[in-house]
Amino acid sequence: MNSLKTIVIKLNNMDFRYDIYQLFNIFYNFYSIEFLNENWNYSVDVLDDTVVISDGANLKRYEFFKGLRTKQSVKKAVFEYLSQKEKKEISWGTLVGIRPSKIALELLKYGKNCDQIIEYFKYHYDTRYDKAKLCVDIAKLEDRFVNKNKDNISIYIDMPFCPTRCLYCSFASNPIDKCKKIVPEYLKCLFIELNTVAEYVNRKKLNVECIYFGGGTPTSISDEQFEKVMYQIYNSFVLKNHVREFTVECGRPDSITLSKLESMKKYKVDRISINPQTMNDETLKLIGRRHTAWDVADKFYTARNLGFENINMDIIVGLPGEGLHNIKKTCESIKELDPDNLTVHGLSVKRGSRLHENMVNNINFAVPEQHELNLMYDETINLSKSMDMSPYYVYRQKNMVGNMENIGYAKRGKESLYNIQMIEEKQTIIACGADAVTKVVFPDENRIERHFNVKDVREYIKRIREMIDKKIELLDTLYK
Numbered sequence: 001m002n003s004l005k006t007i008v009i010k011l012n013n014m015d016f017r018y019d020i021y022q023l024f025n026i027f028y029n030f031y032s033i034e035f036l037n038e039n040w041n042y043s044v045d046v047l048d049d050t051v052v053i054s055d056g057a058n059l060k061r062y063e064f065f066k067g068l069r070t071k072q073s074v075k076k077a078v079f080e081y082l083s084q085k086e087k088k089e090i091s092w093g094t095l096v097g098i099r100p101s102k103i104a105l106e107l108l109k110y111g112k113n114c115d116q117i118i119e120y121f122k123y124h125y126d127t128r129y130d131k132a133k134l135c136v137d138i139a140k141l142e143d144r145f146v147n148k149n150k151d152n153i154s155i156y157i158d159m160p161f162c163p164t165r166c167l168y169c170s171f172a173s174n175p176i177d178k179c180k181k182i183v184p185e186y187l188k189c190l191f192i193e194l195n196t197v198a199e200y201v202n203r204k205k206l207n208v209e210c211i212y213f214g215g216g217t218p219t220s221i222s223d224e225q226f227e228k229v230m231y232q233i234y235n236s237f238v239l240k241n242h243v244r245e246f247t248v249e250c251g252r253p254d255s256i257t258l259s260k261l262e263s264m265k266k267y268k269v270d271r272i273s274i275n276p277q278t279m280n281d282e283t284l285k286l287i288g289r290r291h292t293a294w295d296v297a298d299k300f301y302t303a304r305n306l307g308f309e310n311i312n313m314d315i316i317v318g319l320p321g322e323g324l325h326n327i328k329k330t331c332e333s334i335k336e337l338d339p340d341n342l343t344v345h346g347l348s349v350k351r352g353s354r355l356h357e358n359m360v361n362n363i364n365f366a367v368p369e370q371h372e373l374n375l376m377y378d379e380t381i382n383l384s385k386s387m388d389m390s391p392y393y394v395y396r397q398k399n400m401v402g403n404m405e406n407i408g409y410a411k412r413g414k415e416s417l418y419n420i421q422m423i424e425e426k427q428t429i430i431a432c433g434a435d436a437v438t439k440v441v442f443p444d445e446n447r448i449e450r451h452f453n454v455k456d457v458r459e460y461i462k463r464i465r466e467m468i469d470k471k472i473e474l475l476d477t478l479y480k
Contacts, residue, residue, distance in 0.1 A: 016044075016071065029367070158214060189464040210243070246269045261308075279329060312340065328379055342409045435454070
């Protein structure tokens with residue numbers, strides 16, 4: 001039974017339903033939002049040149065904003081109305097679920113300066129100065145790295161298994177304890193796909209710049225299986241290419257072993273990710289993780305001692321039950337470890353997650369007020385500065401607590417090239433494995449085509465040849 005509180009909106013033109021839903025969802029993050037003509041909380045009327053908004057007691061009119069498209073004017077009107085009514089400071093304004101640095105990168109290309117771009121963000125999206133400036137700074141850095149040659153590609157490999165399923169996860173990850181019998185068959189099919197892609201890359205004389213092995217949790221499989229995967233990736237792509245970056249997202253400390261770290265060193269991995277998400281043990285238990293903060297530090301120092309010089313750590317702001325004091329503790333612990341990269345995620349409540357299911361069924365989930373969330377993000381900014389890191393990529397998702405952002409920080413020279421190419425979508429990424437998405441970039445046409453491998457592991461095994469053939473067919477439209 002759905003126990004979420006409900007906001008009902010009366011809307012005169014359903015062409016604007018999606019945009020208005022997204023704006024109301026920012027301010028009423030954990031409400032069910034419906035569009036009906038009866039028992040409404042708000043009415044929104046989009047007229048020829050005016051937006052009229054009412055809560056039944058107060059009515060306001062907003063003339064369309066000069067130079068903006070109709071939808072942008074409607075979104076600005078709703079945002080400004082709700083900002084005043086709810087007295088919330090939403091720093092990104094009307095920007096929802098997009099790559100904001102792409103906007104800044106495009107404006108730089110057209111010769112706009114920093115002040116002009118910041119003003120553009122303010123007028124078009126009501127974006128706060130510091131967030132607009134963040135986009136400009138990141139775009140300037142990314143412009144040095146972003147791909148400009150269609151023959152430069154990246155390879156993504158997906159391992160769709162995890163030690164356990166986290167409370168907030170909506171990915172196609174499968175608990176390894178229940179999937180051990182299917183892993184060998186999955187690896188057999190993955191190796192077929194990797195071999196076929198490697199043959200294609202060599203035949204077309206493409207240059208593999210980056211390799212990213214993610215998931216899921218790549219290290220959730222056994223040491224022996226992991227060694228076989230690393231050997232396969234190395235011989236398929238590393239041995240015959242001048243790879244600039246090879247990342248393995250180790251992820252969960254409880255799945256990382258000395259043997260796996262040694263395999264990564266052996267096969268030339270130069271960047272790894274060890275992801276605590278929080279350094280508070282009570283929260284780790286609550287979100288379904290089997291490791292402790294001590295385990296995070298133990299695996300981090302083991303990796304350092306083996307010579308890994310580019311280690312990323314992920315943390316999440318807004319986890320269930322956490323407030324300012326919790327994020328301070330996490331930041332203090334991360335600072336002591338001193339990683340080379342720091343990725344700060346805002347909690348996104350996704351429909352496929354147990355967290356969303358708990359909320360629908362009214363299971364308690366304490367969310368800090370917007371002011372406290374802003375302070376929590378400030379702590380992560382201070383942490384990055386204390387470790388001499390700068391922001392180098394940013395992206396946003398829908399249904400993020402506090403409507404914030406996911407942002408990557410790095411020490412100078414330790415920026416992840418793959419992350420930049422993935423976010424800015426200027427480079428073809430050939431993806432292998434269940435639930436992997438290939439993106440084929442047509443630079444001359446400013447166009448992207450995607451191929452989706454099936455999510456379900458068993459379906460992937462059954463349809464491996466179909467997945468490969470469709471991927472090659474799409475790639476052939478670019479690499480003729």
